[in-house]
Amino acid sequence: MSDIQFDARGHLKHLLTLEGVGRQTLLNLLDRADSFRVIPGEAPRRHTWLAGRTVANLFFEPSTRTRASFELAARRLGADVLNLDIAASSTVKGESLQDTLYTLEAMNVDVFVVRHKDEGVQALMASHAAPHVHVLNAGEAHVSHPTQGLLDAFTIRRHKKDFTQLSVAIVGDIKHSRVARSAVRALVTLGTRDIRLAGPKSLLPKKGDLHGEFCTDADEAVAGADVVMMLRIQKERMQKAAVPSAAAYFKRYGLDMRRLKRAKPGAIVLHPGPMNRGIEIAPEVADGPQSVIREQVTNGVAVRMAVLQSFYT
Amino acid sequence: MSDIQFDARGHLKHLLTLEGVGRQTLLNLLDRADSFRVIPGEAPRRHTWLAGRTVANLFFEPSTRTRASFELAARRLGADVLNLDIAASSTVKGESLQDTLYTLEAMNVDVFVVRHKDEGVQALMASHAAPHVHVLNAGEAHVSHPTQGLLDAFTIRRHKKDFTQLSVAIVGDIKHSRVARSAVRALVTLGTRDIRLAGPKSLLPKKGDLHGEFCTDADEAVAGADVVMMLRIQKERMQKAAVPSAAAYFKRYGLDMRRLKRAKPGAIVLHPGPMNRGIEIAPEVADGPQSVIREQVTNGVAVRMAVLQSFYT
Amino acid sequence: MSDIQFDARGHLKHLLTLEGVGRQTLLNLLDRADSFRVIPGEAPRRHTWLAGRTVANLFFEPSTRTRASFELAARRLGADVLNLDIAASSTVKGESLQDTLYTLEAMNVDVFVVRHKDEGVQALMASHAAPHVHVLNAGEAHVSHPTQGLLDAFTIRRHKKDFTQLSVAIVGDIKHSRVARSAVRALVTLGTRDIRLAGPKSLLPKKGDLHGEFCTDADEAVAGADVVMMLRIQKERMQKAAVPSAAAYFKRYGLDMRRLKRAKPGAIVLHPGPMNRGIEIAPEVADGPQSVIREQVTNGVAVRMAVLQSFYT
Numbered sequence: 016m017s018d019i020q021f022d023a024r025g026h027l028k029h030l031l032t033l034e035g036v037g038r039q040t041l042l043n044l045l046d047r048a049d050s051f052r053v054i055p056g057e058a059p060r061r062h063t064w065l066a067g068r069t070v071a072n073l074f075f076e077p078s079t080r081t082r083a084s085f086e087l088a089a090r091r092l093g094a095d096v097l098n099l100d101i102a103a104s105s106t107v108k109g110e111s112l113q114d115t116l117y118t119l120e121a122m123n124v125d126v127f128v129v130r131h132k133d134e135g136v137q138a139l140m141a142s143h144a145a146p147h148v149h150v151l152n153a154g155e156a157h158v159s160h161p162t163q164g165l166l167d168a169f170t171i172r173r174h175k176k177d178f179t180q181l182s183v184a185i186v187g188d189i190k191h192s193r194v195a196r197s198a199v200r201a202l203v204t205l206g207t208r209d210i211r212l213a214g215p216k217s218l219l220p221k222k223g224d225l226h227g228e229f230c231t232d233a234d235e236a237v238a239g240a241d242v243v244m245m246l247r248i249q250k251e252r253m254q255k256a257a258v259p260s261a262a263a264y265f266k267r268y269g270l271d272m273r274r275l276k277r278a279k280p281g282a283i284v285l286h287p288g289p290m291n292r293g294i295e296i297a298p299e300v301a302d303g304p305q306s307v308i309r310e311q312v313t314n315g316v317a318v319r320m321a322v323l324q325s326f327y328t
Numbered sequence: 329m330s331d332i333q334f335d336a337r338g339h340l341k342h343l344l345t346l347e348g349v350g351r352q353t354l355l356n357l358l359d360r361a362d363s364f365r366v367i368p369g370e371a372p373r374r375h376t377w378l379a380g381r382t383v384a385n386l387f388f389e390p391s392t393r394t395r396a397s398f399e400l401a402a403r404r405l406g407a408d409v410l411n412l413d414i415a416a417s418s419t420v421k422g423e424s425l426q427d428t429l430y431t432l433e434a435m436n437v438d439v440f441v442v443r444h445k446d447e448g449v450q451a452l453m454a455s456h457a458a459p460h461v462h463v464l465n466a467g468e469a470h471v472s473h474p475t476q477g478l479l480d481a482f483t484i485r486r487h488k489k490d491f492t493q494l495s496v497a498i499v500g501d502i503k504h505s506r507v508a509r510s511a512v513r514a515l516v517t518l519g520t521r522d523i524r525l526a527g528p529k530s531l532l533p534k535k536g537d538l539h540g541e542f543c544t545d546a547d548e549a550v551a552g553a554d555v556v557m558m559l560r561i562q563k564e565r566m567q568k569a570a571v572p573s574a575a576a577y578f579k580r581y582g583l584d585m586r587r588l589k590r591a592k593p594g595a596i597v598l599h600p601g602p603m604n605r606g607i608e609i610a611p612e613v614a615d616g617p618q619s620v621i622r623e624q625v626t627n628g629v630a631v632r633m634a635v636l637q638s639f640y641t
Numbered sequence: 642m643s644d645i646q647f648d649a650r651g652h653l654k655h656l657l658t659l660e661g662v663g664r665q666t667l668l669n670l671l672d673r674a675d676s677f678r679v680i681p682g683e684a685p686r687r688h689t690w691l692a693g694r695t696v697a698n699l700f701f702e703p704s705t706r707t708r709a710s711f712e713l714a715a716r717r718l719g720a721d722v723l724n725l726d727i728a729a730s731s732t733v734k735g736e737s738l739q740d741t742l743y744t745l746e747a748m749n750v751d752v753f754v755v756r757h758k759d760e761g762v763q764a765l766m767a768s769h770a771a772p773h774v775h776v777l778n779a780g781e782a783h784v785s786h787p788t789q790g791l792l793d794a795f796t797i798r799r800h801k802k803d804f805t806q807l808s809v810a811i812v813g814d815i816k817h818s819r820v821a822r823s824a825v826r827a828l829v830t831l832g833t834r835d836i837r838l839a840g841p842k843s844l845l846p847k848k849g850d851l852h853g854e855f856c857t858d859a860d861e862a863v864a865g866a867d868v869v870m871m872l873r874i875q876k877e878r879m880q881k882a883a884v885p886s887a888a889a890y891f892k893r894y895g896l897d898m899r900r901l902k903r904a905k906p907g908a909i910v911l912h913p914g915p916m917n918r919g920i921e922i923a924p925e926v927a928d929g930p931q932s933v934i935r936e937q938v939t940n941g942v943a944v945r946m947a948v949l950q951s952f953y954t
Binding site for chain 2 (some may be wrong): 048051055057058059060061079080083084086087092288289290292309310311312316317
């Protein structure tokens with residue numbers, strides 16, 4: 016699966032997953048992203064790395080924030096962006112995914128940013144893509160969300176210098192979370208050993224599915240952590256996890272000031288958004304001094320620019 | 329409410345309402361707009377006032393014309409434009425309005441153009457916005473539509489020199505009209521004293537809600553007017569107003585040639601669009617020599633450019 | 642109908658239909674398109690022929706591929722593009738088509754690319770358009786799809802030199818096909834005499850409706866052909882045509898390797914897309930060496946650029 020990501024020289028050709036992406040490649044992407052970071056309020060510089068290139072956003076799952084982030088990243092590199100509303104058009108007529116790829120390739124689309132609720136769609140597209148075409152995974156089932164993993168690593172690196180010495184707690188619906196999977200992958204590659212994955216028993220993955228220590232006690236997971244990453248919980252999932260209410264979930268797994276105090280002083284708090292305030296995270300934590308949640312969004316654009324630029328350098 | 333519109337130096341920072349916007353500020357915006365007017369058929373000049381800036385169109389209420397007008401205004405100033413389909417995305421996931429603001433700010437969105445059916449959304453966003461961010465009201469409940477008020481004033485000024493000597497008739501569903509409210513506000517600020525507001529009794533607002541003389545007789549309102557502004561009527565509203573049919577409404581409140589003859593010779597006719605031809609306005613009036621309805625649309629782009637540019641000069 | 646397409650000097654002002662467009666005008670457009678062809682993988686040059694111009698995509702019928710093709714064509718010529726989601730907006734409020742035209746004209750939209758399921762919409766818009774405005778038909782009922790006809794002719798010319806010596810078979814639902822109508826029109830104008838139109842009896846048009854020899858036997862139609870154009874079949878139409886199943890349709894009218902062998906060696910295969918693989922065309926034909934289906938898509942952008950550029954030279 017991950018081999019098709021690389022060209023013969025070992026350069027990243029597609030970004031489908033962080034599995035198999037080595038430490039040096041990861042660090043190079045984070046370094047590139049550093050150069051693209053813009054302080055909110057400043058007008059971002061307009062680059063020309065992708066001038067004349069066309070990036071298509073193929074979002075089979077709707078997402079304002081991720082689509083906007085990729086759109087701005089591509090435009091700030093000088094690319095043309097094509098937003099394709101998939102539900103409303105070709106799928107209506109029953110065209111196959113493969114033919115949608117071939118058609119857009121034939122119109123000189125060079126990069127496909129793809130989000131899909133099913134597993135393997137991005138890899139399938141990459142395996143059929145023309146040699147010059149790049150596929151970028153913008154969210155795949157519960158499996159993978161590599162640019163999210165990169166932005167999490169990037170954000171952590173800006174605040175905590177040494178990945179190998181970090182304790183990271185990830186709390187929530189680990190089982191269904193592509194965010195957790197990609198973050199854990201990035202952290203492991205960067206040398207982090209102490210990763211705690213906490214959530215209701217039925218929302219923990221199978222042993223061996225992802226690296227880390229599983230537990231059902233959020234207090235225990237957060238204790239002494241340098242980084243606390245909260246995940247979004249869906250109401251349907253709460254019910255299946257036999258958590259009777261949002262209030263009960265918040266009490267057992269939500270991050271409030273009291274629980275955050277168990278972490279190391281200076282611990283940072285991440286959340287991929289969109290947040291359910293008062294369910295998985297208290298507003299005073301989300302907006303508090305330890306939160307780097309908004310910075311994650313800023314860094315997301317920079318990281319996506321880095322990946323796109325890496326395809327053309 | 330209106331104070332948050334201005335920065336410490338008294339410059340317009342957001343445009344939420346025309347309430348509290350002084351005569352000189354209004355006139356300055358109209359003067360700016362003069363420089364942006366383009367004759368249809370000519371290629372508009374590409375400006376760079378907003379180069380590197382990102383304008384997000386957040387339309388919670390759909391609107392082809394207003395969205396297109398803002399999109400073209402922003403692009404002709406050199407901005408990047410992000411169109412966000414709100415119904416289809418983050419609200420689905422239940423993200424709060426505030427978090428949508430924070431997220432887009434973190435992606436370096438600089439200006440939010442917001443249309444919403446509820447009152448106060450734009451002010452709420454402005455009150456939470458980062459210091460460098462501008463919020464522009466593109467239609468708020470029945471309360472306010474400030475760029476519409478500006479374009480109406482701009483259009484009137486191009487044809488009628490002295491606002492203080494004008495008689496203006498506004499006819500239709502005054503009660504629910506943000507267009508009427510913003511137009512009246514602009515006219516009053518510019519010195520117009522004779523404003524007549526006509527419509528079915530149940531579609532007139534409460535006394536004191538907006539400035540002007542109320543009446544239920546359209547003929548009386550139009551008599552001797554320099555400016556006649558017709559409002560869009562919704563079918564549901566007609567029924568509640570006990571107007572039995574579109575034909576009955578047209579007879580009592582629609583503007584046909586006969587009724588227009590009661591106005592001053594050379595009176596101009598405005599309508600914010602989209603028009604219900606044959607209901608509130610006769611086609612021969614809408615397309616006739618006294619109509620400035622299409623010019624209003626052209627002026628709308630210029631006025632929106634003026635407001636956007638004013639944020640960056 | 643077709644006369645309003647030309648200005649006083651006989652230049653193409655709108656493109657509504659290929660009816661009435663002469664051989665030299667057609668060939669000039671194909672020659673122009675030659676200069677715009679880009680090899681997939683290369684970054685298309687950015688032209689400035691339409692700099693400062695605004696092209697509005699008014700798609701009343703959804704279509705990913707055609708909308709994307711026009712959008713890229715317009716942008717690669719330097720135009721601003723406005724995508725208008727018609728279903729969701731002004732039609733909701735009941736604005737007439739004519740007022741939508743006037744409104745967008747007043748915002749300095751210069752070119753309207755219009756797709757509609759009803760006949761005559763594009764001609765109606767052209768007849769009301771301002772003198773400087775151009776209307777481009779992007780698909781009209783079952784009647785006309787002129788840029789598709791042009792791209793088919795363009796694609797055929799790249800592979801087969803002399804139109805007058807060609808045998809062309811078009812197979813499928815001829816009756817409801819705007820693609821077939823526009824292709825036949827282009828071919829006849831360019832001198833092709835041997836055109837065979839094959840499909841189930843109930844899906845053939847009335848005699849005289851379009852030029853060519855009608856038959857119900859696909860094998861017969863394909864025999865000795867230089868060009869085989871397959872049409873998309875809709876399931877609803879199959880049923881009305883008393884074809885019991887997709888498999889039965891494929892057997893009788895689908896293009897597989899066996900049937901293609903009846904054509905001339907070196908015959909090329911066209912399909913307007915989106916394809917129903919295994920229903921009207923076998924995958925090994927669609928992806929085989931005689932297929933020019935993906936090239937048609939590439940040529941579609943070039944041909945649309947040619948038409949747009951011709952309006953401004």
